[in-house]
Amino acid sequence: RGGSVLRDLLRALEVLELLCVNLLLSPWRKEIRSLKTFTGNFVYYIQSVLPDDIVKTILEKIGYIATTATEFSLVKKRNNEETKQTAFEIFLARIECETILEMTNEEKHGNLEKTLQKRIQMHQHHGDKDKEDQIPQREDAENLESKENSKTSLCLPTQQNSSTNSDTSFEDAGNLKIK
Numbered sequence: 001r002g003g004s005v006l007r008d009l010l011r012a013l014e015v016l017e018l019l020c021v022n023l024l025l026s027p028w029r030k031e032i033r034s035l036k037t038f039t040g041n042f043v044y045y046i047q048s049v050l051p052d053d054i055v056k057t058i059l060e061k062i063g064y065i066a067t068t069a070t071e072f073s074l075v076k077k078r079n080n081e082e083t084k085q086t087a088f089e090i091f092l093a094r095i096e097c098e099t100i101l102e103m104t105n106e107e108k109h110g111n112l113e114k115t116l117q118k119r120i121q122m123h124q125h126h127g128d129k130d131k132e133d134q135i136p137q138r139e140d141a142e143n144l145e146s147k148e149n150s151k152t153s154l155c156l157p158t159q160q161n162s163s164t165n166s167d168t169s170f171e172d173a174g175n176l177k178i179k
Helices: 004-026 040-047 052-061 078-106 112-175
Strands: 034-035 066-070 071-073
Touching: 004 040, 004 078, 052 066, 052 078, 071 078, 078 112
Parallel strands: none
Antiparallel strands: 034 071, 066 071
């Protein structure tokens, strides 16, 4: 049963992602400006899988407002960046669902609970590894910065000397009369 629920969630995310893409690519189209909640895609793929409050929140993030009990409309100027961000988050959630389904299918018994636990452990392990990787990078950056400062301090006297020489040569050049 867990696999079928995950496939249903995957399909709901695909429909929401498609809605975001259509909204970004052609917001002027009449069928994009209004979203009916009694259409087949909405009823079978979104409403049957996601709770109403989550659906409403997602649709509001991409610019839709509930105008009636059965319709969402674009009534205000929407934020393109927020729509893009929401579309990207939906895309990431869809990819995560696909990955979990693939991992479940690869196992002999296909236990979704075990797959989810493995996935969580992988994320935690990668998070710890990222933290470990960041510490040496900071130290390397600090060492590099101190080396650059020492190189700069070595170069500074020669630059100052050359600039004072160039100042006198400009003064001398200004005193010369052009024939």
